[in-house]
Amino acid sequence: MxxxxxxxxxxKRFGGVHALRDVDLTLEVGxxxxxxxxxxxxxxxxIKIISGVEAAEPGGRIAISGKEYPKLNPVYSTHCxxxxxxxxxxxxxxxxxxxxxxxxxxxxxxxxxxxTSMRATAKATMAKIGVEFDPDAKVSELSIAGRQLxxxxxxxxxxxxxxxxxxxxASLTRHEVNALIALVSELKRAGICVVFVSHRLDxxxxxxxxxxxxxxxxxxxxxxxxxxxxxxxSHLMTGKSFEYQxxxxxxxxxxxxLEVKSLGREGEYEDVSLQLxxxxxxxxxxxLGSGRTELALSxxxxxxxxxxxxxLDGRPIALRTNAEAIDRGIAYVSEDRLTLGLILNQSVTxxxxxxxxxxxxxxxxxxxxxxxQTHVARWVAELGIKVSNPANPVKTLSGGNQQxxxxxxxxxxxxxxxxxxxxxxxVDISAKDGIYEIIRRLAREGVAVLMxxxxxxxxxxxxxxxxxxxxxRLTTDVAAAAASEDALRQAVNA
Amino acid sequence: MVILGLCASxxxxxxxxxxxxxxxxxxxxxxxxxxxALGLLVVLIAGGIDISFTATASVAQYVTLSxxxxxxxxxxxxxxxxxxxxxxxxxxxxIFIQKLRIPSIIVSVATLNIFYGLxxxxxGGKYIYSxxxxxxxxxxxxxxxxxKDSSYGVNLQILAxxxxxxxxxxxLNRTNIGRQIYAMGGNTDAAQRLGFHIFGLNILVYCYMxxxxxxxxxxxxxxxxxxxxxxLVGKELDVVAAVVLGGASLxxxxxxxxxxxxxxxxxxxxxxxxxxxxxxxxxxxxxVGLVILISVSATAWSQRERRSQSASR
Numbered sequence: 001m002x003x004x005x006x007x008x009x010x011x012k013r014f015g016g017v018h019a020l021r022d023v024d025l026t027l028e029v030g031x032x033x034x035x036x037x038x039x040x041x042x043x044x045x046x047i048k049i050i051s052g053v054e055a056a057e058p059g060g061r062i063a064i065s066g067k068e069y070p071k072l073n074p075v076y077s078t079h080c081x082x083x084x085x086x087x088x089x090x091x092x093x094x095x096x097x098x099x100x101x102x103x104x105x106x107x108x109x110x111x112x113x114x115x116t117s118m119r120a121t122a123k124a125t126m127a128k129i130g131v132e133f134d135p136d137a138k139v140s141e142l143s144i145a146g147r148q149l150x151x152x153x154x155x156x157x158x159x160x161x162x163x164x165x166x167x168x169x170a171s172l173t174r175h176e177v178n179a180l181i182a183l184v185s186e187l188k189r190a191g192i193c194v195v196f197v198s199h200r201l202d203x204x205x206x207x208x209x210x211x212x213x214x215x216x217x218x219x220x221x222x223x224x225x226x227x228x229x230x231x232x233x234s235h236l237m238t239g240k241s242f243e244y245q246x247x248x249x250x251x252x253x254x255x256x257x258l259e260v261k262s263l264g265r266e267g268e269y270e271d272v273s274l275q276l277x278x279x280x281x282x283x284x285x286x287x288l289g290s291g292r293t294e295l296a297l298s299x300x301x302x303x304x305x306x307x308x309x310x311x312l313d314g315r316p317i318a319l320r321t322n323a324e325a326i327d328r329g330i331a332y333v334s335e336d337r338l339t340l341g342l343i344l345n346q347s348v349t350x351x352x353x354x355x356x357x358x359x360x361x362x363x364x365x366x367x368x369x370x371x372x373q374t375h376v377a378r379w380v381a382e383l384g385i386k387v388s389n390p391a392n393p394v395k396t397l398s399g400g401n402q403q404x405x406x407x408x409x410x411x412x413x414x415x416x417x418x419x420x421x422x423x424x425x426x427v428d429i430s431a432k433d434g435i436y437e438i439i440r441r442l443a444r445e446g447v448a449v450l451m452x453x454x455x456x457x458x459x460x461x462x463x464x465x466x467x468x469x470x471x472x473r474l475t476t477d478v479a480a481a482a483a484s485e486d487a488l489r490q491a492v493n494a
Numbered sequence: 495m496v497i498l499g500l501c502a503s504x505x506x507x508x509x510x511x512x513x514x515x516x517x518x519x520x521x522x523x524x525x526x527x528x529x530x531a532l533g534l535l536v537v538l539i540a541g542g543i544d545i546s547f548t549a550t551a552s553v554a555q556y557v558t559l560s561x562x563x564x565x566x567x568x569x570x571x572x573x574x575x576x577x578x579x580x581x582x583x584x585x586x587x588x589i590f591i592q593k594l595r596i597p598s599i600i601v602s603v604a605t606l607n608i609f610y611g612l613x614x615x616x617x618g619g620k621y622i623y624s625x626x627x628x629x630x631x632x633x634x635x636x637x638x639x640x641x642k643d644s645s646y647g648v649n650l651q652i653l654a655x656x657x658x659x660x661x662x663x664x665x666l667n668r669t670n671i672g673r674q675i676y677a678m679g680g681n682t683d684a685a686q687r688l689g690f691h692i693f694g695l696n697i698l699v700y701c702y703m704x705x706x707x708x709x710x711x712x713x714x715x716x717x718x719x720x721x722x723x724x725x726l727v728g729k730e731l732d733v734v735a736a737v738v739l740g741g742a743s744l745x746x747x748x749x750x751x752x753x754x755x756x757x758x759x760x761x762x763x764x765x766x767x768x769x770x771x772x773x774x775x776x777x778x779x780x781x782v783g784l785v786i787l788i789s790v791s792a793t794a795w796s797q798r799e800r801r802s803q804s805a806s807r
Binding site for chain 2: 074075088090091092093094095099103111112113
């Protein structure tokens with residue numbers, strides 16, 4: 001196979017910090033390569049150097065299709081066919097599919113728009129990968145998976161030879177992930193090299209032919225995907241071992257805190273009955289659209305159910321608003337931490353104290369600065385939030401730390417029931433472990449935890465009981481010890 | 495739809511409404527607002543906002559006609575001067591917004607006051623009553639007869655309105671630059687990543703607003719047969735109403751020329767209707783505000799429906 005990209009001796013320093021240290025990488029034409037590494041390992045910096053957005057320190061070598069590039073910038077790299085699809089997709093939601101796809105032909109110049117040729121380009125590109133969207137539909141009308149396909153089309157229309165995708169599967173359902181994997185094979189057949197950056201190790205192993213592991217800015221190694229497994233990968237990424245075992249069910253799990261009987265909500269889920277006990281972690285999984293998030297929102301009072309009963313400590317309650325739920329000790333950590341869980345531009349302090357402002361207020365309703373500081377310091381210590389100054393905006397924190405801020409916010413309300421929706425999405429392996437530890441601790445303290453997740457191993461190894469929802473119904477309710485990954489996978493997907 | 499309905503009902507209520515005379519008069523008197531609305535539309539689509547255009551228009555009017563009175567000029571001359579002044583003031587807006595990174599609303603409030611203040615200072619608020627004869631007469635193309643006595647034709651106002659509509663439509667729908675403006679309004683980060691010339695586009699957009707202000711100012715001066723530096727400032731909200739009623743989003747990236755035309759028409763019919771029906775004109779702002787509230791809520795509500803439909807996957 002011919003080599004498409006060859007990099008050697010690549011280093012990058014930001015101030016005193018070594019983001020990359022003497023990394024080399026070779027990408028073959030038409031190969032599927034995955035780049036893994038924790039947050040801070042240098043993955044994004046490496047991508048930026050490949051795409052020319054950042055320049056490597058002198059001494060490094062970059063050769064694309066055999067030609068040396070002592071200086072690479074975004075124009076050159078695009079010219080060579082390097083296209084990056086960032087996690088936010090960089091699409092224009094207010095423009096049509098055709099416009100977004102054919103954008104490459106629109107750059108600069110003062111010429112008139114040729115709608116016909118744009119539509120033709122869009123149709124041709126979409127045909128190449130076997131998708132069909134209405135070229136005149138606005139991108140805002142498409143689902144996330146659809147938008148991703150449009151982003152891929154745009155890269156293809158710009159003659160991509162190397163496609164770098166940053167966390168492409170983060171918001172996709174299993175079904176859509178499979179479609180994407182099939183698509184990657186198509187691209188490979190067309191001779192396009194695809195580089196995936198992903199935290200989902202089992203997906204990485206499924207898709208990649210070779211995997212490059214970065215740790216602390218240095219390359220640990222490049223491995224053929226069939227020679228390693230998830231455990232070895234995490235070990236390489238972090239230098240630590242994460243062995244997970246199925247948790248033994250608590251011998252005397254606490255009293256039932258929340259009991260749900262025949263709960264139903266029109267169009268979302270129906271006839272769901274379950275029990276949450278104090279000190280027990282219940283994992284809930286299912287495909288997107290199975291009703292799991294809607295069920296959680298009902299338990300949190302945001303979308304009240306049409307039928308059925310919810311009982312807290314044996315007494316039936318009607319939760320009409322989430323404020324009521326919070327008052328009763330039910331907390332909910334949403335899936336989408338960036339838009340729903342945090343106020344990104346505000347400080348860590350502001351975010352952590354958000355839920356307990358009334359407790360920190362003094363006589364006149366003014367917030368006591370010292371009480372606030374103590375509160376924040378306590379939670380930062382308890383949850384191990386790594387932040388140099390709590391006055392920093394929370395958007396400067398890593399994904400794992402951000403999630404801890406969200407958890408701190410909710411744990412400060414001393415909830416009796418904590419509902420976690422995809423708590424480790426976008427969080428790297430050792431931070432994930434930290435979060436699991438927090439969940440275990442919560443359970444030991446007697447909180448009833450409902451953990452919703454897409455990742456079956458996560459649900460299996462970190463809960464006492466596992467529930468599966470399919471098409472709005474609860475189909476499985478087993479003790480984790482009695483379940484297996486395959487059985488669960490079948491229950492979810494079948 | 496709403497417009498047709500309103501037209502029909504007004505037509506019944508007051509015989510005067512559907513006369514050619516009335517309709518022509520409406521077009522003529524709303525040309526000023528309409529041309530400005532087109533400029534504002536482009537700015538809104540690009541993701542910014544500008545409310546200094548009335549001040550820009552006042553300055554353009556005053557300077558152009560003072561020069562025309564003093565040195566003599568012709569149609570091309572006055573329009574060239576007005577466009578030049580408008581464009582320059584618009585560019586100033588753009589430079590402040592881009593270089594100093596101040597939100598566009600703050601900059602335009604500031605420039606509104608600065609331009610207006612300087613104008614009043616230098617002119618003492620004096621009106622110009624004597625305009626060059628050829629200007630005062632205006633133009634009158636395509637004369638035709640309709641009904642008994644009057645002859646109608648395309649006058650300056652209508653001509654300017656039609657031309658600016660056409661040019662704006664071409665810009666937004668047929669040129670690359672137009673689509674780039676939409677893109678920039680829809681997702682500025684992505685536009686930057688794709689290498690769009692953000693600074694250049696912004697300068698263009700605000701200059702365009704300024705140019706429209708210049709053109710509108712002359713049509714207004716011709717209609718009013720005078721230049722009054724104090725009367726234009728204060729009309730900003732009518733222009734914003736027209737654009738917003740036409741479906742442009744204050745967030746950016748959304749809006750069409752046709753929509754703005756409909757918005758303008760709705761505004762005109764509303765205000766005209768109030769007068770013709772004999773309702774006190776003090777009610778006019780109330781009804782205009784009410785209609786804006788209803789139409790914007792309706793749009794927001796339908797968007798929310800659509801979003802929750804696609805979000806529940």
